[in-house]
Amino acid sequence: xxxxxxxxxxxxxxxxxxxxxxxxxxxxxxxxxxxxxxxxxxxxxxxxxxxxxxxxxxxxxxxxxxxxxxxxxxxxxxxxxxxxxxxxxxxxxxxxxxxxxxxxxxxxxxxxxxxxxxxxxxxxxxxxxxxxxxxxxxxxxxxxxxxxxxxxxxxxxxxxxxxxxxxxxxxxxxxxxxxxxxxxxxxxxxxxxxxxxxxxxxxxxxxxxxxxxxxxxxxxxxxxxxxxxxxxxxxxxxxxxxxxxxxxx
Amino acid sequence: xxxxxxxxxxxxxxxxxxxxxxxxxxxxxxxxxxxxxxxxxxxxxxxxxxxxxxxxxxxxxxxxxxxxxxxxxxxxxxxxxxxxxxxxxxxxxxxxxxxxxxxxxxxxxxxxxxxxxxxxxxxxxxxxxxxxxxxxxxxxxxxxxxxxxxxxxxxxxxxxxxxxxxxxxxxxxxxxxxxxxxxxxxxxxxxxxxxxxxxxxxxxxxxxxxxxxxxxxxxxxxxxxxxxxxxxxxxxxxxxxxxxxxxxx
DNA sequence: CGTAAAATTGACTGACTTCAAATTCGGTGG
DNA sequence: CCACCGAATTTGAAGTCAGTCAATTTTACG
Numbered sequence: 001x002x003x004x005x006x007x008x009x010x011x012x013x014x015x016x017x018x019x020x021x022x023x024x025x026x027x028x029x030x031x032x033x034x035x036x037x038x039x040x041x042x043x044x045x046x047x048x049x050x051x052x053x054x055x056x057x058x059x060x061x062x063x064x065x066x067x068x069x070x071x072x073x074x075x076x077x078x079x080x081x082x083x084x085x086x087x088x089x090x091x092x093x094x095x096x097x098x099x100x101x102x103x104x105x106x107x108x109x110x111x112x113x114x115x116x117x118x119x120x121x122x123x124x125x126x127x128x129x130x131x132x133x134x135x136x137x138x139x140x141x142x143x144x145x146x147x148x149x150x151x152x153x154x155x156x157x158x159x160x161x162x163x164x165x166x167x168x169x170x171x172x173x174x175x176x177x178x179x180x181x182x183x184x185x186x187x188x189x190x191x192x193x194x195x196x197x198x199x200x201x202x203x204x205x206x207x208x209x210x211x212x213x214x215x216x217x218x219x220x221x222x223x224x225x226x227x228x229x230x231x232x233x234x235x236x237x238x239x240x241x242x243x244x245x246x247x248x249x
Numbered sequence: 250x251x252x253x254x255x256x257x258x259x260x261x262x263x264x265x266x267x268x269x270x271x272x273x274x275x276x277x278x279x280x281x282x283x284x285x286x287x288x289x290x291x292x293x294x295x296x297x298x299x300x301x302x303x304x305x306x307x308x309x310x311x312x313x314x315x316x317x318x319x320x321x322x323x324x325x326x327x328x329x330x331x332x333x334x335x336x337x338x339x340x341x342x343x344x345x346x347x348x349x350x351x352x353x354x355x356x357x358x359x360x361x362x363x364x365x366x367x368x369x370x371x372x373x374x375x376x377x378x379x380x381x382x383x384x385x386x387x388x389x390x391x392x393x394x395x396x397x398x399x400x401x402x403x404x405x406x407x408x409x410x411x412x413x414x415x416x417x418x419x420x421x422x423x424x425x426x427x428x429x430x431x432x433x434x435x436x437x438x439x440x441x442x443x444x445x446x447x448x449x450x451x452x453x454x455x456x457x458x459x460x461x462x463x464x465x466x467x468x469x470x471x472x473x474x475x476x477x478x479x480x481x482x483x484x485x486x487x488x489x490x491x492x493x494x495x496x497x498x
Numbered sequence: 499c500g501t502a503a504a505a506t507t508g509a510c511t512g513a514c515t516t517c518a519a520a521t522t523c524g525g526t527g528g
Numbered sequence: 529c530c531a532c533c534g535a536a537t538t539t540g541a542a543g544t545c546a547g548t549c550a551a552t553t554t555t556a557c558g
Contacts, residue, residue: 049486068396071482076396090388093381095492098389122374129367132342132381139339139384140347142391147317147325149399150443154546185504194399199546201506217555233320237298243344403514434536448514450538466523 007031009110011172012058015084018171018241019137020130029124035110046101046109047091055111056092059085062107063183066090067191068099077192078142080104080165080184083172089117089135105183137240144238149194152233154203157193159232162213162220164239171241179221207231256280258359260421261307264333267420267490268386269379278373284359295350295358296340304360305341308334311356312432315339316440317348326441327391329353329414329433332421338366338384354432386489393487398443401482403452406442408481411462411469413488420490428470456480 009031016022016030036055040046046057049068059081066079066087078099081087091097092114121128141164148160166177175181186204187197195203207213212228214221222228236242258280265271265279285304289295295306298317308330315328315336327348330336340346341363370377390413397409415426424430435453436446444452456462461477463470471477485491 066392068392070396070400071484072400074400076392076399078392078395090385093378094385094389094489096486096489098487098489099392118374118378122371122377125367125371128371128377129342132384135381135384135388136339136343139388139391140343142388142395143315143317143325143327143348146327146391146394146398147319149395150325150440151319151321151323186506187504191399196547197505198507198548201504202546205506235320237345238347240343240345240347435538436536445515446537447516447539450536451514454538 008037008060009033011060011084012086016130016134019133020126022126026124026127029120030127033112033116033120035112038109040103040107040109042103042105044103046103047088047097049097049100051097052095053088053092053097054114056086056088056114056117058110058112059083059087060108060110063104064101064107065104066099066101075191077188078145082168083174086134089131140238140240154195154199155207156232158203158207159228160234161193163229163232163234166222167236167239178225181218182220183218257286257309258282260309260333261335265379265383268382269375271375275373275376278369279376282361282365282369284361287358289352289356289358291352291354293352295352296337296346298346298349300346301344302337302341302346303363305335305337305363305366307359307361308332308336309357309359312353313350313356314353315348315350324440326437327394331417332423335383338380389487389489403444403448404456405481407452407456408477409483410442412478412481412483415471416485416488427474430467431469432467
């Protein structure tokens with residue numbers, strides 16, 4: 001007997017279930033969504049600013065990030081995405097992409113026609129609410145990133161980013177907040193925190209010297225979670241992972 | 250004969266119609282939403298971080314802003330809202346408010362039960378898509394603000410904010426991009442751009458000296474729109490005001 | 499094993515902050 | 529209409545965190 005292989009869109013079901021409990025019918029409907037699978041190399045574009053995407057993409061494996069390039073050539077990264085994330089509800093439901101999405105690592109991506117997304121959202125209100133909720137949580141993270149870049153110093157910005165990454169990995173059962181692989185270069189970390197790569201380098205070394213983290217290659221170990229949270233002024237409420245959902249309308 | 254008074258929720262209908270054309274049935278349904286009207290003084294909270302709001306509020310008149318206070322006491326403003334904005338889809342659909350919303354000016358606000366919002370969204374998919382679209386545009390503006398604070402210098406940040414404010418006022422037919430009242434103190438501008446109020450002051454004076462704007466009290470006149478756009482690296486695509494909507498699914 | 503990308507280091511610079519004081523504005527009550 | 533008072537704006541001087549530019553070392557990987 002072959003062991004049963006879980007359907008490929010399972011990560012999307014799991015992600016949406018972080019936000020709303022879904023019944024059997026809803027789960028089946030999601031797993032049955034028509035889609036085109038694709039293996040994508042690192043640093044490849046999934047969507048480019050200016051595109052009018054006809055498909056929404058879901059990350060089944062690997063990491064990706066959103067960014068925009070300003071007129072002076074500098075770059076701003078506004079989000080990092082991981083397994084199960086419906087990376088492009090943002091762009092595909094809006095008419096024209098206002099930013100680009102690029103892979104960070106090798107990734108497996110499912111492209112789903114945007115009409116199918118809309119159909120399922122209104123045919124199954126529970127799914128619709130879960131997807132809407134998901135875009136609202138993305139919005140909440142954007143707001144926190146505004147605060148991060150606007151009001152924290154270099155060490156605080158990086159500490160905050162490290163806390164967020166750890167917690168989000170844990171939420172999707174992909175790792176441990178105290179030790180994980182951070183698949184970003186220092187230049188990408190700089191673009192995500194509004195710094196220069198030189199200063200990211202010095203600041204990471206400083207966090208290490210102070211005994212908050214340890215590093216080896218792309219791996220990060222948090223040596224003192226409590227102090228890292230303090231330095232980053234980190235409070236996980238904005239991730240909405242612990243809100244009571246079952247009682248919500 | 251009395252002249253017909255337009256129903257109070259008309260600004261919401263108009264705002265949503267920026268995103269999706271609505272039929273008669275949809276418009277009627279929105280105008281018929283149960284709500285509680287309230288006049289609110291300046292600087293009053295509409296939602297506080299930590300609340301579990303049971304109502305969503307719509308701004309019918311006046312201005313408001315979203316913000317969060319960091320542990321060190323500093324403040325980050327992540328959005329400014331105006332007439333017709335459904336200010337709190339963000340917080341009320343999520344379980345617990347992750348930030349606060351406060352009035353900037355005297356305002357007229359309609360509080361609508363969150364269940365009613367959800368009911369109408371799924372009963373009328375066109376309304377649901379328009380509301381979802383609205384939250385996605387909010388998200389797009391958040392991303393642009395991340396870029397603003399992360400990558401532009403002081404003059405660029407303020408120039409960008411001034412361009413955005415002018416265009417958004419125009420979009421809801423509440424003013425002229427070249428001349429309007431900006432109902433924010435320099436301290437609030439500082440919290441919206443990640444600066445100090447002292448530096449906001451110096452930078453505004455600099456923009457004035459360079460002939461880009463003129464100021465009197467809270468009024469701003471843009472003396473050279475093109476140059477102001479250049480300084481702010483402003484591109485209005487992220488506001489999604491000119492995307493083709495009628496053809497969208 | 500070779501090469502390009504990424505990380506690290508050093509010296510110098512400057513945009514913005516900080517702290518404090520002075521001035522002007524805006525609204526209120528007499 | 530004007531006097532008053534707190535809030536908001538403006539000004540000044542000094543300090544600093546992070547940027548810039550350029551060189552060196554290490555790593556990743558075909």
